[in-house]
Amino acid sequence: MIAGGGTGGHVIPALCVADRLGALGAVVEFVGAESGIESDLVPRAGYRLHSLPLAGFSGSIRDRLRAGALFLRALVRCREVIRDFGPRAVLGVGGYASAPAVAAANLLRVPTFLHEQNSVPGRVNRIASRFTEEMLVTFPEAGERLEGAAWVGMPTRGEFFDLSREEALQRRGLEPPVVLVFGGSGGALNLNLAAAEAFREETPYTVVQVAGRRDFPRLSTENPRHRILEYEPEIWDLVAAAEVVVIRSGAGSLFDAAAAGRASLLVPFPHATGDHQTRNARYFTDRGAAELLPDPELTAAALRARVEALLEDGPRRAALAARMRELSTPEAAGEVARRLLQPTGNDKE
Numbered sequence: 001m002i003a004g005g006g007t008g009g010h011v012i013p014a015l016c017v018a019d020r021l022g023a024l025g026a027v028v029e030f031v032g033a034e035s036g037i038e039s040d041l042v043p044r045a046g047y048r049l050h051s052l053p054l055a056g057f058s059g060s061i062r063d064r065l066r067a068g069a070l071f072l073r074a075l076v077r078c079r080e081v082i083r084d085f086g087p088r089a090v091l092g093v094g095g096y097a098s099a100p101a102v103a104a105a106n107l108l109r110v111p112t113f114l115h116e117q118n119s120v121p122g123r124v125n126r127i128a129s130r131f132t133e134e135m136l137v138t139f140p141e142a143g144e145r146l147e148g149a150a151w152v153g154m155p156t157r158g159e160f161f162d163l164s165r166e167e168a169l170q171r172r173g174l175e176p177p178v179v180l181v182f183g184g185s186g187g188a189l190n191l192n193l194a195a196a197e198a199f200r201e202e203t204p205y206t207v208v209q210v211a212g213r214r215d216f217p218r219l220s221t222e223n224p225r226h227r228i229l230e231y232e233p234e235i236w237d238l239v240a241a242a243e244v245v246v247i248r249s250g251a252g253s254l255f256d257a258a259a260a261g262r263a264s265l266l267v268p269f270p271h272a273t274g275d276h277q278t279r280n281a282r283y284f285t286d287r288g289a290a291e292l293l294p295d296p297e298l299t300a301a302a303l304r305a306r307v308e309a310l311l312e313d314g315p316r317r318a319a320l321a322a323r324m325r326e327l328s329t330p331e332a333a334g335e336v337a338r339r340l341l342q343p344t345g346n347d348k349e
Contacts, residue, residue: 001028001029001030001031001081001082001085001087001089001090001091001101001105002014002017002018002028002029002030002031002090002091002093003030003031003032003078003090003091003092003093003097003098003100003101003102004031004032004038004092004093004094004095004096004097004098004101005030005032005033005036005037005038005042005093005095005096005097006033006036006037006038006094006095006096006097007036007037007095007184007250008037008041008184008252009117009184009250009251009252009253010038010093010094010095010098010117011032011036011037011038011041011042011093011095012041012157012252013093013115013117013154013155013156013252013332013333014030014038014091014093014115014155015041015042015045015047016155016156016157016332016333017091017115017155017333017336017337017340018030018045018047019045019333020155020333020334020336020337021337021340021341024337024341026337026340026341028047029047029048029049029050029081029085029087030042030047030048030049030050031049031050031052031078031081031097031100031101032049032050032051032052032095032097033051033052033053033054033095033096033097034051034052034053034054035054036095036096036097038095038097039051050077050078050081052070052073052074052077052078052096052097052100053070053073053074054067054070054071054074054096054097054100055067055070055096056096071099071100074097074100074101075100075103075104077100078100078101078103078104078105079104079107079108081101081104082101082104082105082108082110083108087105087110088110088111088340088341089110089111089112089113089133089340089341090102090105090110090111090112090113091112091113091114091115091336091340092112092113092114092115092125092128092132093114093115093117094115094116094117094122094124094125098114098124099124099128102114102128102131102132103128106131106132111133112128112131112132112133113132113133113134113135113136113336113339113340114128114129114132114134114135114136115136115137115138115152115155115336116135116136116137116138116142116146116149117138117154117250117251117252118138118139118142118250118251118272118276118277118279118280119138119139119141119142119251119276119279119280119282119283120141120142120145120273120274120275120276120279121137121142121145121146122273122274125146126145126146129146129147129148129149134148134149134150134339135148135149135150136149136150136151136152136336136339137149137150137151137152138151138152138153138154138251138255138329138332139151139251139279139280139283141279141283150339152329152332152335152336152339153255153329153331153332153335154251154252154254154255154329154332155329155332155333155336156255156256156258156259156328156329156330156332156333157236157256157259159234159236160236160239160240160256160259160260161259161260161328161330163236163237163240163260164240165240165241167240168237168238168240168241169241171237172237172238172241174206174208174241175206175225176205176206176241176243177205177206177243177244177311178205178206178207178208178238178241178242178243179199179205179206179207179208179242179243179244179245179246179307179311180207180208180209180210180238180239180241180242180244180245180246180247181195181207181208181209181210181246181247182209182210182235182238182245182246182247182248182253183210183211183212183215183247183248184212184247184248184250184252184253188212188215188248188267188269189214189215189218190295190298191246191248191267191295191298192209192211192212192215192218192219193215193218193219194298194299194300194303195207195209195246195300195303196209196219196220196221196228197300198300198301198303198304198307199221199223199226199304200220200221200222200223200226201222201223202223202224202225203223203225203226205225205243205311206225206226206227207223207225207226207227208227208229208238208241208242209226209227209228209229210229210230210231210232210235210238211228211229211230212230212231213230213231216228216229216230216231235256236256236260239256239257239260239262240260240262242262243262243263243310243311243317244262244263244264244265244307244310244311244317245257245262245263245264245265246264246265246267246303246307247264247265247266247267248266248267248268248269248277249266249267249268249269249277249278249280249281250269250277250280251280254266254280254281254283254284254290255328255329257290257324258284258289258324258325258327258328258329259325259328259330260325261321261322261324261325261328262321262324263290263310263316263317263318263320263321263324264284264289264290264291264320264324265290265291265292265293265306265307265310266281266284266285266290266291266292266293267293267294267295267298268280268281268292268294268295269295270294270295270296278294283327284324284327287323287327288319288320288323289320289323289324289326289327290320290324291306291310291320293306
């Protein structure tokens with residue numbers, strides 16, 4: 001059983017692990033929040049989802065009391081689901097639904113595992129890691145903060161490894177060179193506004209900007225080679241088509257770009273918990289795999305200048321792309337699946 005979600009950064013790697021588990025003969029079900037993106041992505045991928053009404057522990061005292069009551073109800077519901085399904089292991093991937101499912105599994109003595117996507121572990125994972133069979137991390141830095149954690153990397157969709165630029169350009173009808181701007185499944189307002197302004201006037205290159213449903217209505221362009229999309233489920237086509245990728249620094253986006261081997265300009269979200277997006281980005285920039293544009297320095301002029309500098313410097317792009325691919329983790333999903341299926345003290349044989 002896999003529990004958690006909320007954003008694509010949690011759900012997509014979870015689905016990668018589920019697919020690998022299925023290929024190994026396992027039956028997988030999910031536990032997720034009714035309001036999370038998992039309510040769409042998990043059933044669409046063909047997996048059963050047990051939905052829970054959950055809310056974050058923020059806001060007024062009344063909001064927090066309501067969140068606490070929902071958590072207790074979710075804990076009871078997760079115990080019922082686990083008893084009925086009888087999983088040999090439960091994997092928490094972060095998000096609201098991860099904690100009650102992992103807690104219920106612990107109460108029922110079902111082995112639990114956690115996967116931490118970011119370089120700075122969240123508070124829930126830091127606490128929960130003391131009670132799990134194993135803590136699995138994407139970034140080595142996170143492993144240094146969690147005693148006994150195992151580095152496995154980021155489970156990444158196979159499509160990012162397999163597509164060529166020529167195939168992607170032809171499939172999407174794009175005229176090269178292509179620049180992709182993508183803030184993540186939830187959007188990124190500062191980045192979206194800067195990109196909309198930066199590429200509003202005509203460019204000698206194609207810009208594809210995936211804005212997200214929240215920000216899309218606010219954006220417009222007069223440039224015929226600047227496409228602004230609301231959402232793109234097959235984002236791998238656009239990554240593969242691009243010469244330069246401009247992204248926030250969520251772990252999922254970073255390792256997608258690494259899998260495709262694309263020169264990347266990273267604009268970390270400055271208000272992420274523990275400033276983990278900057279730390280995520282530094283893992284790549286410190287290794288010569290990407291360039292950094294801090295959000296406080298993000299303007300339309302700066303963004304356009306940095307993008308055009310990369311487009312004009314072929315050797316620099318090639319060096320970044322090659323190093324980026326070296327940092328990808330193509331075996332991560334398989335390694336997580338293997339650890340979930342390995343014998344535990346609860347096995348009879």
